[in-house]
Amino acid sequence: MAKAFLAEQSRTAVRRLAGVTRDEFDELFHEVVHLPEVDLALQVELPALMTPELVRARAAVDDPDEFDAALGPVVSSLDTPTRRAELARVVVDLAEAGRVDADVAAVAVIDLTTSDSALFTSSVAEAVGVAAGAARTPAGLVLVAG
Secondary structure (H helix, E strand, O other): OHHHHHHHHHHHHHHHOOOOOHHHHHHHHHHHHOHHHOOHHHOOOOOOOOOHHHHHHHHOOOOHHHHHHHHHHHHHHHOOHHHHHHHHHHHHHHHHOOOOOHHHHHHHHHHHOOOOOHHHHHHHHHHHHHHOOOOEOOOOOEOOOO
């Protein structure tokens, strides 16, 4: 069901972006990577059980190289069609509400259908940063890591 939803949304997104140039697409894609900073709903929910991979990623948030290395296994463990479809639904809903540009949302949906989704990775990275207290929530709050 999640894969079918993503495929349907992707077809709609492709039609929407039919006249967009490569440069415009690249600019829109740059905005996609920053979407998880807009709304907490665009951050993948982290598991309540702290896995060793998640502990490592949280501990590495202040070291960009170590964080990038630690993030991969966390992303892989959380990456499912259902989670991608949930992100797509949120992006579409935020676009319909006027909180996200419709073209940015279209690029986000297309990105979520790729094997190495930048939005999904960014969503996990931002969630880990917020959970570790190293990044602010979209409302500007800093969570105290526990």
